[in-house]
Amino acid sequence: MIDFSVFQNSLPALQVVVPLLLAPVAVLVTIPFLSWLIALFGSIFCLYSSVSLFLLVSEFGKINYYMGGWLPPYGIEYIIDDASAFMIVLISLMGVFATTYAYQSLKNEINKKSQSKVYGMWLLALGGLLGLVTTGDAFNLFVFLEISSLSSVTLVALGSKNDKRALTAAFNYLLIGAVGATFYVIGVGLLYSITGTLNIADLTLKLSELTNNNSMKAGISFIIIGLMVKAAIFPLHIWLPAAYTFAPSAVAVLLTATATKAALYVLSRILFTLLFNADEFTVIILQWILLPASIVAIVFGTIRAIFEKDIKKLLAFSSLSQIGYITIGLTLGTASGIMASFIHIANHSMMKAALFMGVGAISIKFNQSIKLDNLKGLYQIMPITSISLTIVILSLLGIPLTIGFVSKVYLLKAVFNHGNWPILFIIVVTSFLALGYAWKMIENIWMKQPDNMNLLVKEDPKIYFPLFVLAIFNILFGIFAYPIVNSAFKASNAIFWKVI
């Protein structure tokens, strides 16, 4: 009989190992449906383990798991605290949604011969991201960064069945991502050269004894630039719009909901553990690099989205501006700012995942890249998709009773407490500007007549079910915001106060 407690104790490792082990199985099984079932099983297992870890952490506090029983700082340590528990629940939950949606969508959008292999990459990406947020070792983090980004590059390239531009998008993503990851490694090397340790908690401790050390400053700068590439923060975002536009819709759902969010989480971790010791330098990084970058990201992303005709590209640019809102919360350097960022990380991944699902559902009908015109009179053709999309678009705008409103309120509150009026002004103005692109979609869906009524086909429940559930979540957590707000509050405390 298997001892259940051993299983329970190894959950931090299992939730990374299981998807990584299932990945080759999913490739070897050549029947797409079976591979999909394996992927679904993997993601549901991750959800199970992350939720049970989340409950354990909220009850008993931080969990430290030592890989192979080697104690830190020599061994690799996996840390599940309030912040990483928040992230693994988010990633695996969105993973389940994306996987549920993936089967029908990928069946239409990628080549026949890669239909079972894709789930291998899918699981690798998922496992890599879960490892990325739980590991407490700086070099291990690099390995997971590369596992997840190489597999997402492959997933993006699969969009080449419909549009060959997916290949160049994937190549650019690979090249920029690899340079970013190498920057991260250089930074880790510089920090290792002055501290002799790779464990992030130990690094923080040893770096706090040093002040005004140039190696430390250079190392941290390299790390932050590398992570900014992965998180697609302006001006290092150039890979993002093309990758999201030409990737298969299901892949765009997975990437937008998990990949950039995991990178943003790691960035916030690095900012508030490693960096926060060097006082003057911290101010330079936060106030003079990240803050202008996120303001430009918000303004530029919103304006580009307003003038965009292709819907997937529009959503990608809107993602860019939303990432700006997330990083603005981080730059405030207060616990309430981090809390606002975490709320928006969760909420934005729910909104954008739903939006990409909706767009994917429409693109199956039209079988091409969708322009705004294709949305004309959508309510007559696809009523359920239209209603769900409208809810999510309203949520993106931050209309009360939706999750978008919750995150806007907390972000504005954090900025207000910080007393930075220009930023407050910019956030409010750009929130109204977002109407520019959101309204175009709503107008086309509800107020125009469709060009071609022959497209009237029954909606596929396998496609709209995850979308509909996410739309419900958008309202549900908008009204009962407590679960997200409370866990984001705990997460921000775990990050800000460095409860080691």
Place this chain on the structure above:
Amino acid sequence: MIHGILGIWNYWIVIILMMTGLFIVISRHNLVKKMVGLTIFQTSVFLFYISLGKVQGGTAPILTGYKNTLYSNPLPHVLILTAIVVGVATTALGLALILRIKNEYGTIEENEIASLNTEENSK
């Protein structure tokens, strides 16, 4: 002064290689050359780590039976072993993508691909 510069000559080589690689990645239009640049860039980081681990006069970290043997730090070497694997995977994936790009576009020059893409965009 001269001694100070020459004493850390391996780090100078690291920086020269790093900048060369990054410059190739940015400036070349040929995608294969871009991959070459990326590989040089990554290799410079390997050299950087290995230089970090070297102890003057130290040998390989093998148990010899003698006590107080001076040996180099083995950890950076192990890390680089992992990084090399990641680098090979990146290069392989990049070259595979270039192959597909060549099949679809008929060229691997970035500017030609870009003009083909703009044609596609305006369609």
